[in-house]
Amino acid sequence: MTRHFPLAGLLRTRQLQEDQAAAMLARANNASAQAEIAVRTAHQNHARLGFHASAMNGTDPAAHRSWQAVVTARAASSARVQDLALALELARSTAVDATSVWTDARRQAEAIAKLHARHEASVASENVKEEQRGLDEAALRQTKEKP
Secondary structure, three states, rough: OOOOOOOOHHHHHHHHHHHHHHHHHHHHHHHHHHHHHHHHHHHHHHHHOOOOOOOOOOOHHHHHHHHHHHHHHHHHHHHHHHHHHHHHHHHHHHHHHHHHHHHHHHHHHHHHHHHHHHHHHHHHHHHHHHHHHHHHHHHHHHEEEEO
């Protein structure tokens, strides 16, 4: 006897939702890791932009322009670090949300999968019972046929 699982379509839908949520989580975690790398690199680059006292020769116009360029570069670098830190915060938040969505999808898929497992066990049990009845009937016929 083969009975089909009545919620097979729902099970497949839940599994697909879980797969999609897992893919979304993987993308979010990857984006978070990339944002972390970008922030770390920007911090390192910002730290390299230092003022060198030896470059400042008091009244030398080239030294003054050089100093202004360094100040401007540090300001831009600082703004970039802040922007990247904000992007990292957003990426981490997205990863947390994706984790929550994946957890919910996983829980829903597992609930239907448990029902499927119970259904399979029930069908297997019915098959064993049916087979045993057939064997019992065959044995009973053989005993009736013998005089």
